[in-house]
Amino acid sequence: MTLSLILFALLMGALISVYLPMISQTANLLNSVALANVPFFGVAFVSSLFIAAFTGSKLTDFAKIPALPIWLLSAGVMSAAMVLGSSYLVPRIGISAFFILIVSGQILTGIVFSQYGLFGAPISHLSVSKIAGSAFVIFGAYLVTYK
Structure with a gap:
C-alpha cells in the first residue's frame, strides 16, 4: 500500500467526519431527518455526473447503468440509510x-x-x-x- 493511498483513505475518513454532521444539521434546520437526504442526494447526483464526465466517462458508459444488477443498486438504499441514520443518531449519541x-x-x-x-x-x-x-x-x- 502506497503513502498516497493511505493519505487518500485518511482524507475519506475526514470527509465522512465532516459531511455526516452537516447532514444532521440539515435535518435539524429542515426539521426532518428524511428530508435532509433530498438536497444531499441532489447535489451528490449532479456532482457525480460532472466528476464522471470530467474523468472521461462517455455517453456509452452511462448507457450501461440500467443493466446493473439490482442488488448493486441497493447500495443507494444503504447510502440513504447511512445519511438518515447519522441524521438521527448524531444528535442523540454524540x-x-x-x-x-x-x-x-x-x-x-x-x-x-x-x-x-x-x-x-x-x-x-x-x-x-x-x-x-x-x-x-x-x-x-x-x-x-x-x-
Missing part, C-alpha cells in the same frame, strides 16, 4: 460515540468480507492478530461509548 461505533462496525465487517472475499475484496484469512484487534476495537468502543 459525534464521538457515533464515529467510534461506525468505524468499529466497518472493521468488524471488513474482517468478515476479507475472510471470504465478499464483493471482490482480497482474501485475507482470520488470524490471531485480527481476533485480538477486533477484541480491542470492541473494548475501545465500549470505553468510549459507555460512561
Whole structure:
C-alpha cells in the first residue's frame, strides 16, 4: 500500500467526519431527518455526473447503468440509510460515540468480507492478530461509548 493511498483513505475518513454532521444539521434546520437526504442526494447526483464526465466517462458508459444488477443498486438504499441514520443518531449519541461505533462496525465487517472475499475484496484469512484487534476495537468502543 502506497503513502498516497493511505493519505487518500485518511482524507475519506475526514470527509465522512465532516459531511455526516452537516447532514444532521440539515435535518435539524429542515426539521426532518428524511428530508435532509433530498438536497444531499441532489447535489451528490449532479456532482457525480460532472466528476464522471470530467474523468472521461462517455455517453456509452452511462448507457450501461440500467443493466446493473439490482442488488448493486441497493447500495443507494444503504447510502440513504447511512445519511438518515447519522441524521438521527448524531444528535442523540454524540459525534464521538457515533464515529467510534461506525468505524468499529466497518472493521468488524471488513474482517468478515476479507475472510471470504465478499464483493471482490482480497482474501485475507482470520488470524490471531485480527481476533485480538477486533477484541480491542470492541473494548475501545465500549470505553468510549459507555460512561
